[in-house]
Amino acid sequence: MTQRENFVKGLFKENPLFISVLGMCPSLATTKTLENAIGMGIAVLFVLTLSNLIISLLMSNKKIAELVKPVRIPVYIVVIATLVTIVEMLTHAFVPVLYQSLGVFIPLIVVNCIILGRAEAFASNHKPLDAVVDGVGMALGYMGGLMLLALVRESLGYGSLTVLNQFGVTIKLNLVPVLNFLGIAPMEFFVQPAGAFLTFGFLLAAIVVFSNKKAEKAKKGSEAA
Amino acid sequence: MSSLISLAFAAFIVQNIILTQFLGICPFLGVSRKRSAAVGMGIAVVFVIVLSSSITWLLYHYVLAELHIEYLRTIVFILVIASLVQMVEIFLKKISPALYKALGIYLPLITTNCAVLGVAIININNGYNFLEMLVYSTFISLGFLFVMVIFSMMREKLDFAPVPKAFKGTPIALIVAAILALIFTRFGGIV
Numbered sequence: 001m002t003q004r005e006n007f008v009k010g011l012f013k014e015n016p017l018f019i020s021v022l023g024m025c026p027s028l029a030t031t032k033t034l035e036n037a038i039g040m041g042i043a044v045l046f047v048l049t050l051s052n053l054i055i056s057l058l059m060s061n062k063k064i065a066e067l068v069k070p071v072r073i074p075v076y077i078v079v080i081a082t083l084v085t086i087v088e089m090l091t092h093a094f095v096p097v098l099y100q101s102l103g104v105f106i107p108l109i110v111v112n113c114i115i116l117g118r119a120e121a122f123a124s125n126h127k128p129l130d131a132v133v134d135g136v137g138m139a140l141g142y143m144g145g146l147m148l149l150a151l152v153r154e155s156l157g158y159g160s161l162t163v164l165n166q167f168g169v170t171i172k173l174n175l176v177p178v179l180n181f182l183g184i185a186p187m188e189f190f191v192q193p194a195g196a197f198l199t200f201g202f203l204l205a206a207i208v209v210f211s212n213k214k215a216e217k218a219k220k221g222s223e224a225a
Numbered sequence: 226m227s228s229l230i231s232l233a234f235a236a237f238i239v240q241n242i243i244l245t246q247f248l249g250i251c252p253f254l255g256v257s258r259k260r261s262a263a264v265g266m267g268i269a270v271v272f273v274i275v276l277s278s279s280i281t282w283l284l285y286h287y288v289l290a291e292l293h294i295e296y297l298r299t300i301v302f303i304l305v306i307a308s309l310v311q312m313v314e315i316f317l318k319k320i321s322p323a324l325y326k327a328l329g330i331y332l333p334l335i336t337t338n339c340a341v342l343g344v345a346i347i348n349i350n351n352g353y354n355f356l357e358m359l360v361y362s363t364f365i366s367l368g369f370l371f372v373m374v375i376f377s378m379m380r381e382k383l384d385f386a387p388v389p390k391a392f393k394g395t396p397i398a399l400i401v402a403a404i405l406a407l408i409f410t411r412f413g414g415i416v
Contacts, residue, residue, distance in 0.1 A: 021395060024254070025339050029247040074307065081300040089296065104346050107299045111339045113251065193245045194406040201399030205391040212391075 003133055010137030017145030018207045022113045026105045027146055028196040035162045037150035039098045041143025043091065043106060045136065047083045048115050052123040052135035054079050059124045076119045077110070084109045095166050114142060152199050155179075157190035229360050236364035239413050242340055243372045244406040249340030253376065254398055256331070263377035267370030269331040271363075273313065274344050277306050278362035281345040282355065302345050310335055340369060376405065 016022045023044075030040040055076060059065045068075050088106050091099040099106065109115065118138055123131040154161055161173040179186060189195045240246060243253050249270070256266045281302050289295050314332045317325040335341060344365055348358045379401055388397050 021254075024250040025247045028250065074304070077303055077307065078300065081303050085296060085299050088299065104343055104350065107346055108248075108339045108343055110299055110303050111342050192406075193247070193410055194403045196247070197399045197403035197406055201392075201396045201403065204399065205389075205396040208396065209391045 003130075006130060006133050007137040010134065010139070010141040011144065012141070014138075015141045015145060016114045016117075016138055017142050018204060019211075020114075020117075021204075022117060023142060024200075026108065026112065027149060028193075028200060030102055030105055031146055031150040031153055031196065032191050033101075033154050033158070033162045034147060034150045035165055036098070036101055037146035038143070038163070039091075039095070040102060040105065041139070041146050043087050043102075043109060044112070044114070044142055045139035046087055047080065047109055048118060048139040049132055049135040050083050051076075051080050051115055051119055052131040053128055054083075055119045055123040056126060056128045056131035060128065072124070073116075073120075076116060080115055080119070081110050097166055114138065148203065149196075149199055152203070153190045153195060156187055157192075157195060159186035229357070232357060233360050233364040236361050237368045237371070238409060240365070241368045241372060241409050242344070242365045243369060244402065244409045246343070248343040249338055249369060252334065252338055253373065253402070254395060256334075257373060257377040257380050257398075260374065260377045260381060262331075263373040264370075265327055266331045266334075267373040269328045269335060270338065270340065270369050271366040272328075273306075273310060273332075273335050274341055274366040274369075275359070275362050276313070277309050277341055278345050278348055278358060280309065281305055282348055282353075282358050285349050298346070298349070302342055306341050306345070340366075372405070372409075376402065379405075 010016065014020065017024075017027055026040055030036045058068060058075070058079075059072075084107060087109065088099075091102070091106060118135060122134050126134070151161070155175050156179075159174070159176040159179050161175060163171040163173070165172065176186065187195075190199065236242075242248050243250065252266050252270070257263050284301065284305065285295070285298065289297060289301065310332055314325075317328065317332075344362055348361060351361075353361060380398060383397060383401065386397075392400070
């Protein structure tokens with residue numbers, strides 16, 4: 001597998017959110033606004049990249065790997081929990097508003113199945129560089145998924161798209177005129193919990209249809225050839 | 226007393242752990258195919274949440290806070306929960322093999338259930354005292370059991386429903402969950 005394939009697979013073919021359906025809890029809870037989704041995505045990017053790197057470095061040393069093998073899951077968890085604590089402190093110090101709105105979901109990155117899953121399935125038996133590329137790809141794929149959910153929910157729910165609302169800077173797109181043009185008003189339903197489940201369900205179904213079509217096309221193409 | 230009752234009701238219905246706080250979605254979708262499995266998972270979660278919340282609350286207030294090392298909270302809590310689940314498993318195997326047989330396979334899954342760590346952290350963040358913590362964790366985990374049972378019954382029916390091909394499996398389950406969440410959040414006016 002080339003480095004490029006390794007990177008791209010996390011974005012589409014093995015997207016952690018929509019294909020593997022991992023890390024559901026934060027994807028429903030932190031996608032009220034686009035800004036929260038981006039913030040959560042960056043936090044996961046940081047933790048996943050570094051945890052993949054550290055675990056791959058640990059396990060590529062034969063002596064340490066042999067020692068760690070029987071208790072590897074607790075070891076992974078301690079590594080991940082340390083990184084999450086660092087993220088928690090950094091967000092608390094530099095982006096307190098985001099820290100407030102993400103709330104309990106920052107410490108909960110520890111139990112996010114994507115991170116432990118990549119550590120066990122990929123980082124523990126690949127070279128450090130490959131592991132980092134895989135981590136970045138997977139995290140960006142996850143972030144893309146979060147942003148897609150937030151895009152639908154915020155635009156329909158609040159009639160806006162908030163890219164940044166920190167440090168006294170606000171970058172916000174007002175979509176109310178567009179919604180008015182379509183003859184609908186912002187529907188609060190979409191930013192409520194029920195809207196999260198509904199949006200995720202419909203997006204998942206759309207992606208199933210899309211990937212089925214693609215698979216059929218590939219099949220036909222190979223048959224014709 | 227009345228505040229404790231309203232706390233219990235809020236934890237059970239209005240702030241339901243699955244449908245409004247989005248914790249424990251993985252078992253909610255993964256183990257809800259059959260009612261017996263959902264009940265087993267639910268009971269195991271109630272047991273572990275109440276136990277782990279009590280232990281982490283005591284640890285936080287009498288060890289971490291005393292030593293001013295609150296920032297170690299996440300690491301300490303996850304280690305406590307992981308070892309607690311292991312211990313409960315060994316203990317159950319010895320004391321009650323029948324119960325172990327019923328709950329055994331769900332216990333290892335609970336370590337990575339975000340509901341357990343989530344409740345432990347929420348208890349600290351909300352500044353509950355010991356009694357409030359006990360009421361909150363008991364009723365929030367009972368809420369988990371309640372929703373698991375309702376949802377598993379719906380899913381058993383859903384297996385025979387004529388669902389469009391693209392919606393089969395997880396997508397339709399999520400849409401049913403959306404309707405369920407709508408009902409639960411409507412109770413918001415009461416508390």
